[in-house]
Amino acid sequence: MEPFSFASSDALDYPVSIRIINLEGDETPYLHSTLLEKPELRHIGSNAQANSDLYATVQLWAGSKPLTVPVQTAYKAFRSERKWNEWLTLPINYASLPVNSHLAITLWDLSPTGGKQAQGHSIPFGGTTLPLFDKDNQLQKGRQKCFVHRQQKADGNDNSTTPATLPKKRGGSKKGEVTAVDKDTEELERMERLFKKHEMGEIPRVDWLDQLVFRGFERRGLQAAKTSLKTLQRQRTAQNGTGVENGTDDGATGKDSTEQRPGPSRFMLNIELPRFDFPIVFADHEYPPPPVSSLQHMSSSQSNIILKPPPEVQFGPGINSLGEAGGGFGSRLIRVYDPEVGARDNPAESKHRRLVRSQHRQGILDKDLKPNAKVRDELNMIMSYSPAHPLSPEEKDLVWKFRYHLTRDKRALTKFVKSVNWQDLSESKQAVQVLGRWTDIDVDDALELLGPTFDNHAVRAFAVERLRKADDHELLLYLLQLVQALKFEHISTENNQEATHDSSLARFLISRAARNFMLGNYFYWYLMVECDDKSQEQGPEYRKIFRKVAYDFMMELERLPGGKDTRKVLLRQAEWIAILSKISGEIKESNESIARRSERVKHFLADPKNELVNIDPPLPLPLDPSIEIVGVAPEDTVVFKSSLHPIKVSFKTSNGRKYPILFKTGDDLRQDQLVIQIITLMDQLLQKENLDLKLSPYKILATSTSAGLTQFVSSMSFQGITSKYRTNPALAYLKQNNPDDRAPLGLRKETLDIFVKSCAGYCVITYILGVGDRHLDNLLLAPDGHFFHIDFGFILGRDPKPFAPAMKLSKEMVDAMGGSGSEPYRQFRQYCFLAYSALRKSSNLILNLFSLMVDANIPDIRLEPDKAVLKVKDRFHLELTEEEAIRHFERVIDDNLNAIVPVVIDRLHEFVQAFRA
Known part of the structure; x- marks a missing residue:
């Protein structure tokens, strides 16, 4: 079977159009004696002139009812033939058409005296009704030849009395009767079918041969029209000779002699419908139930956010015609989906509220x-x-x-x-x-x-x-x-x-x-x-x-x-960013070794043409404008071994120090920037409550959707510490940098205090923000004891790993505090409770900041923007009292401390990273 293609009508968003080409045919004129007897016929345009002025109207019908208003051709004066050659566009698209659509085309004549079915001074010259879909439910296209029913208006009904194609007569002739066969007419019909195939491209085009055939067809058409008219006259004469009364019209309609046609007539209206590259098959357009969001937008000050439940329908006695208890097929009640039920108020309640408020509208008594x-x-x-x-x-x-x-x-x-x-x-x-x-x-x-x-x-x-x-x-x-x-x-x-x-x-x-x-x-x-x-x-x-x-x-x-x-x-800052973006992009795309990439970056930074060695006048750093840079230190440059190959660059500041930064291209840092901003805000809120948890949110700035700057903080990841120190790695790392033999853990008290406080602060904040994908590689520890998180690619409860804990509290962190039974760990829990209670007091501020970010292009907010604020609100548990909230957070800490899955995930992550290395 050869492959085929087609389109469905419900996807065709194109207006219905039709071209009225011309009117072919002729008729026997009225006898002069008839015109003298009936003067009202004398003034009809078609009786006074063979090619009188006519106009056409087209209307779309379906189900025996009109779907559109009529569309009319412009006035045109005719001389030798009635030819409009005008496209008409109906106010409806193909996608909206039912399968029983019909085009009702009526040609209108002019009569100053009016007449039957007259509209003002216009009376029907003839009408024809063309179905838009054929018997195979395919859309009609190309040229069409429609039979015009004389002196009738196109009705457009499904069982039309003015069909465009007359049904062929079945059965043989009577015994002894010879049926005259018009061979010219049959040949013309055959040629019409071939011409239609030629127009649709089914017959190859040969220009010189096509011109010969067209001219011959025109001559043959004129001859056939005359022959057909003579044939109709002979049939009429023979019919009258067999005893048919003159008061009938061809023995078909039985009309009164005052309305009978002047003689045999056969008019054909040539029209053209749009052509498409593929067959158009009817497909019913299914309208989905409109969503609630399609209704008129109402702010939260005008509507309830919580949708109302659908109303219950109670069937009263005698409502169902068949006495059924439920709403089955025989029931007269049906359920209709109404999206306004969930968003609109009850009209009675709305009117009641308006009446209530009208009493307090002027505010004279309300004051x-x-x-x-x-x-x-x-x-x-x-x-x-x-x-x-x-x-x-x-x-x-x-x-x-x-x-x-x-x-x-x-x-x-x-x-x-x-x-x-x-x-x-x-x-x-x-x-x-x-x-x-x-x-x-x-x-x-x-x-x-x-x-x-x-x-x-x-x-x-x-x-x-x-x-x-x-x-x-x-x-x-x-x-x-x-x-x-x-x-x-x-x-x-x-x-x-x-x-x-x-x-x-x-x-x-x-x-x-x-x-x-x-x-x-x-x-x-x-x-x-x-x-x-x-x-x-x-x-x-x-x-x-x-x-x-x-x-x-x-x-x-x-x-x-x-x-x-x-x-x-x-x-100047924008130019400085462009220079760094150029070298970072080249390094990221190159296939060289890390050592070779580092050398290329150092050479690029040291090149005087790039104006980075000496920056004069000093340039405020976009990441931190309080820092003014005067030049770069190429010898401190490092290219990291990761997929995006971020570059660590150190800049000399005006106070003689160095300020290291990370520059990364190929990654959108706006989500990380948002989290750091919220952590900075929370740190300020905690300090207002006299609770300094030694947080150290590093600075981060997105300079475009695919590049940004990050402050580099000298530190070591827990993964690196674990691989370097075997027993109690975090404590061993801190003791090496801050030893104190007189202290209980051999560690300076100030350092241990900073570690405990910063662990408590970040545990609470990452829990509230729902930070995910926590492993030992993105938990960092500075030599002075400051603990902090990096890499906030998953927030608001998202996590790529299954069974992820609500809060990251690793065994290494607890061991560095002296274990779960130690005094530092007890202090850690107290700091967590104090921080959680303090931040709950400022929950409105944090929730409002997230509500302002609902339309920001932040990945984890963009997934469900309408739920972003609710996700943060759920972490605060505002429905609980302060004591109940602290008990809840205590359970979160205990569940995370005793969980086995996070430990297994950390070991799997360690194994995967070692395998990649």
């Missing part, structure tokens, strides 16, 4: 309302909700009712904004007035108001006013999220005005960044990374926003005194 003890407890419960907790309609009404009383509570602002129906103009106007009376709020609430669910301009401007009170050091902690919040601002990218014209957040960030170089440095590089992100997840509209903000930032620098120098420094 003096004070809650009683019971209502005050309910309000306090609402105020304690986390940012991800939805408010019920009753809670929203309660907050709105006591809005004036709550203006003294800074925690209540976000709950009030969620309670307002911002689509109600009068209610939103009053809500904005209430905002002006509110007490100062915390920065975590301001960050929540800048999230994706709050789009009111006044609300976002109120949040920005709170951020103005934060100093530059605090603002730097949230700058990464504030840059992402620009996606939720109303920033125009089409006109030539400033992008920050309608965005209070953009104006604020540009103003602060232009006046503080530390902020400006990071603000510039955060913008550059987003401008460089050309992935599908980012979208071109976001890139336009960030480009406009970056442009306005540069323009602001030009206007400020000293701003031009700042702009030159940023451009």
Whole structure:
């Protein structure tokens, strides 16, 4: 069997079109005596002139009902023939067509006196109905010759009385009767079929031969038309001679003599349908149930996040016609999927809330309302909700009712904004007035108001006013999220005005960044990374926003005194990054040995042409602008043996020291950058609680979507320590660098204290962030006792290994503390409990920072952006009291300490790494 190809009609997103070519045929004119007897026939255009003006209308029908409005040809004056040659497009696509679709084509004549089926001064000249799908359910295509039923309007029904193709007569003639066979007509029909194959490419084209055949066919067609007309006349005469009354029309319709045709007629309408490369077979378009997300977007201040359960349907007595108890096939009730059930409120409840709020709309009485003890407890419960907790309609009404009383509570602002129906103009106007009376709020609430669910301009401007009170050091902690919040601002990218014209957040960030170089440095590089992100997840509209903000930032620098120098420094940093990217890319792609690669990098850095040996004037390091570099130290360069071959480069600083960095290409460091930023923030929060856990979050900066800088901290991985020291490796490593024979473990007390505190801090933080893929290679230990994690490729609970523990607490870490029964280990547990409790108090701030990152192109957030905040919230266990939360965390520590699977995974990882080496 030969291979074949076809397409389905449901995938054909193309409008239905038809070309009306011309009208062929002739008819016997009325006798002059008839026209004298019936003057109304005298004024019909086709009776006054052989090629009178006609126009055609096309309408699509299905199931004996019209699917579209009629489409009409333009006016055209005819001379020798009725020829339109005009394409008409119907307002429907092939994908939406049912299988019983028909084209109802009607030719309209003109009559000043009107008539049967007349539309104004137009009466049907003739009609024809063409099915769009043939008997094999294939779409009709190419030229079609349609029989025109004289003086009838195309009906378009499934069983049409005006079919385009007349059924052939079956059975032989009567005995003794001779049937006249029109050989010319049969030959023309055969040629028509061949011409159609020729047009569809089924018959090869030969230009000179085709021209001869076409001219001969035209002559034969004219002769056949005359012969056919004479044949019809003879048949009519013979029919009348056999006793058929003159009052009938060919013995077929039995119409009155006043409506009978003037004589035999045979008109054929030539049309053309679109051609396709493959046959189009009908396939019913299955409409999927619309998702809830396709409904009108409502912010969290206007809707509940929790979807309602589907309503239960109770069948009353006598509803089912067959007396059935259930909704079977014989039942008159059917269940219909309605996505609005999960997102829309009950109309009765919505109206009730509007009536309730209308009583408090003007606020005259509400200003003096004070809650009683019971209502005050309910309000306090609402105020304690986390940012991800939805408010019920009753809670929203309660907050709105006591809005004036709550203006003294800074925690209540976000709950009030969620309670307002911002689509109600009068209610939103009053809500904005209430905002002006509110007490100062915390920065975590301001960050929540800048999230994706709050789009009111006044609300976002109120949040920005709170951020103005934060100093530059605090603002730097949230700058990464504030840059992402620009996606939720109303920033125009089409006109030539400033992008920050309608965005209070953009104006604020540009103003602060232009006046503080530390902020400006990071603000510039955060913008550059987003401008460089050309992935599908980012979208071109976001890139336009960030480009406009970056442009306005540069323009602001030009206007400020000293701003031009700042702009030159940023451009020099970009050139410096480009130079490092060039050598890093070449090293990564080369197939040389590590020693050869290191020599190439050293030679490249020492080349004066690259302007890295001497950097004059000193250049602020993009990774840490407080450090100014004056040159490179090529002798300290190292190329690491890994898949991406990161390069360690040491730069000389202006204070005479060296600052080593790692430069890596081929990897997106934005997820690691986010985790380090959150760890830095948590360290600040813990220190505000007088809890210094000696955390040492190294600096990291993504300079593009595939390159970045990382601070190099002199340290050793637990895997390397284990391979070097056999018994109690971590303690042996620390004792070698910090010995003290008078101490209980032979280790300086300060070093042991740093190790215990840093272990507790990182255990708590990595548990809250759900950091995965923890093994001895990404647990590092500095000689002074600082313990820290690296490589945050898996967060929010993701882990490539099965049965991964919730928290990484290795045996080597506990042994270095003196074992699970030692006093340092007891202190470690106490530090864990204190840190977990302190961070739970600041859970709103951390959750709001993650909510601002839902649209950031962070791999582990992008997988499930709607669940990212909930995953972090689950680790805080906010539903528990402080004592219950500490007991829960105690179980996490004990389960991890006694687990066998992590130990097996560490040994397998050690074996695999040794095999690769």
